[in-house]
Amino acid sequence: MALVNEHFLKLPESYLYTDIARRVNAFRATHRGADPVNLGIGDVTEPLPPACVEAMREAVEELGRRETFRGYGPERGYDFLTEAILKHDYAAHGIRLGAEEIFVNDGAKGDTGSIGELLRWDNSMAVPDPAYPVYAESNILWGRSGQQEEGGAWSNLTYLPCTAESRFVPHVPDHRVDLVYLCSPGNPTGTALTRAELKQWVDYALENDTILIYDGAYESYVRETGVPRSIYEIRGARRVAVEIRSFSKTAGFTGVRCGYTVIPRELTVSTLEGERIALGALWARRQSVRSGGTGYVAQRGAAAVYTPEGQEQVRALTDFYLGNARFMREELKRMGLEVAGGENAPYLWLRVPEGMTSWRFFDRLLYEAHVVSAPGCGFGPHGEGYLRLTAFNSAENCREAMRRIRKIL
């Protein structure tokens, strides 16, 4: 009898964005003609940078001609992309990595949701709270998260509270864990770790033989000096950290699908007998049986991000979204709301009015202001009492959303 993998049954029935979509659909059905402004799901709205469009157009033409056709690509990605990544994202910032430490993928979500399977299922883990739900939920599938308790917390997870008191920064726990997910600049709070804060994490990991999964999907929004763009800026990080980056929020690639994962050569995990195993070699072997590689057109588009025009266009794009964020942040503050984020990140983290829950304020914004947000409680227990607003929209829509919110407060 084919038996189900019972860990899969622990996955909550619904996913945050599905819940949001359901509520928005109900609103639309009862409010014909209303035009809600969507500041909910973190999806980009601006077109691809022209340099990427041009490169992808050429790539398509190449695939249409026998002389330039390409079939299966190299499993870890094409050299033209890996070399551009090494040069611009790392060497330019004083970080030396080798080509065999880069794994090009079809966007950060897949690798973020899969990397944890390299570790034993009963290794302990910690996640920032609130955080991108994939960290906790992907680990459910290996039985690592335990059971979901009243209030939404998972029994085997250590939650790292990111509260107003801690400036929404996750701090090292008072006990050891084997695996920690970090995100900086952070989703959903929009808070970036300083060098000192990140160093605490690397030191903790070195001391405790902990693996850090460092989600750098929003790296291109960092503007402040003193905020690291890569965890490898911290000494020792090569021995403890995997870094995952994406072109989704950098260059509008959410529908193109391309990103990459860095696993340094020195990063090892232990067998029960104490033998050290290189995580990168293990991941390479895993990919050779579980992944068909990343599409050529997407890789050409991603490489164009690193051309002089691409760099300029991507900077303009992220500046644009940051402009939206700054504008909304100031407006919301003027309305008397407490708001974090929006300085090195495209997200604003908004405290809901006293006495309300995340979902109640979500509903109020939707039904009274016709603005879609994301309820903080969907990102973890400590997200309750907050809402996330994204800066991914046109300037006009962001202005309109602020006008509408001001009216109902």
Place this chain on the structure above:
Amino acid sequence: MALVNEHFLKLPESYLYTDIARRVNAFRATHRGADPVNLGIGDVTEPLPPACVEAMREAVEELGRRETFRGYGPERGYDFLTEAILKHDYAAHGIRLGAEEIFVNDGAKGDTGSIGELLRWDNSMAVPDPAYPVYAESNILWGRSGQQEEGGAWSNLTYLPCTAESRFVPHVPDHRVDLVYLCSPGNPTGTALTRAELKQWVDYALENDTILIYDGAYESYVRETGVPRSIYEIRGARRVAVEIRSFSKTAGFTGVRCGYTVIPRELTVSTLEGERIALGALWARRQSVRSGGTGYVAQRGAAAVYTPEGQEQVRALTDFYLGNARFMREELKRMGLEVAGGENAPYLWLRVPEGMTSWRFFDRLLYEAHVVSAPGCGFGPHGEGYLRLTAFNSAENCREAMRRIRKIL
């Protein structure tokens, strides 16, 4: 201490195609100027069909304009693609499926290598022998394959011998297993299951509550009437079979990355308490935390396969490769070699001369004839004594390969 998932250590160090590439590199290093014909890895060589190129070019342009830009796509794929699949691959053949039963993916390999994780790790399984290595190897990662024994077989697998005596067809075993992988037309033997043979499998699965993973990556090469193009042509298959298809070998998408998986609504697996769980709902939930969806440009390209021009071009493309296969099949037979496949598939399955092993004949073809093949033993214990040749090359290269082989025999 971060501990490794020890199942991953069981994965053999090298992958078949990596081994082949290593030997070819050694050959090239010692034979400067030699130009080996590659009939080894099953990768297409002809350019994309013009209809796909045109659709992908338009898709890239759309992503470059604000009005037509698209970010994250629907998790299961865009309606325009799902609807084309339902209409042309199923309804046209009398098979009724619903949109919620189709899961668009980035090529068959990922889903083929992941679908088994929906079942309990200790469910028993069977694979054709020889077969695409991903079936057995992906299951190693969940501990299901057991240990690798002398000779390459895995201790917990039931092997379904595909030998000359059985016309290279896998037959139902004399005991029950929970999970069976099937591939028709088959890689590497190029043999397609008849309706009667496939019916035996569906009946076996219905009787034993077995899940069939039906790999239909080479479906578009079927020319013979009486050979099913889909397992759902067999009554009852909706209750037991997952079908995985790909645009890779149909339309030259190995570097574009697009395919799809079908999980019918009626397909369920059991909990330990006997409750039945719909596999499709479970997969959808899994995808929502483990996959970022399939790129828009690839999906537009795939949808173009179903236009009248696309259908004609894809037919011409597969006819072309089948022409290569037929030509080589006849040539090899004329040389006195035993050869199977090549009629409904782009693969030829060649018996090596008496007294030789797969690798020895591989080396002989490489060093004496300058032809790259794939050793049968790389596809399973019963592949020993065979070689696989692919028809994925130009007509001229296929002719040249046959000339070279004839000279050395």
